[in-house]
Amino acid sequence: MSLIKFLTSKTFFLNVLLAVVAVFVVSYLMLRWLDATTNHGEFETVPDLTGKSIDMAKMELEHNHLVLQIQDSANFNPDYPKFSVIEQDPKPGFKVKEDRKIYITLNPSGYRKVLVPELEERTFRQAKPTLEALGFAVGKVDYVDNIGKDMVLKMTHEGKEIKPGDMLPKTSKIDLILGNGNRPGE
Known part of the structure; x- marks a missing residue:
């Protein structure tokens, strides 16, 4: 049988028709199954x-x-x-x-703890932005006799001296003790 006779035969058209119907039936069944399993339209x-x-x-x-x-x-x-x-x-x-x-x-139970930076022997002008960048606040500023004017001599938190490397909660107020530019004992 030649190819042209086969393509124009009744058997070929019947098989093509059955294939098209099968595709539509399978597609319809697949869509119904998807609607049922995915709760389509239900939110x-x-x-x-x-x-x-x-x-x-x-x-x-x-x-x-x-x-x-x-x-x-x-x-x-x-x-x-x-x-x-x-x-x-x-x-x-x-x-x-x-x-x-x-x-x-x-929301955690409190502010995370932050490492206290090394500020001793730095000026107040350097110390303040460093503390604020880490999330701390500058509390009370006291001056004592020391030749280094506005130089950080000590840091305290709630009355206790703190050292670089200590951990404090973010937003803690750190009090600074600075030199006033006078020699001690004058």
Whole structure:
């Protein structure tokens, strides 16, 4: 049988018709199966978890058929309670599928600790921006007799002397004792 006779035969057209029908039937069945397994068109609204404790956030997400996933702790934010949610992804109000993971960022229990820098024998003009860049605040500044005017002689925190390498919570106030430019005993 020649190729042209085969392509124009009744058997060939019947096989092509059956193949086209099979593709449509399989496609239709696949779409119905996807609709059933993916809950097409069914969404949950993401609740606002900001400021809530971990337990409250978990209960609220379970109520909405969503899954809690703790992503990380951020820098301490004094505007929120300790261990509360300060950020979430996706944002509140978004429509998501059931069992979707909601990633949250928690407020740690306090500011992270920062290494106290070496400031002795540096001027106040150098010390102040160094402390502020690390997140510390300059507290009380006292002067004592020393020939080095405005030179840092000692650092204290809450009345206790601190040394370079000590760890203090970020935003701590560090008091400085500086030289006043006078020789001791004058």
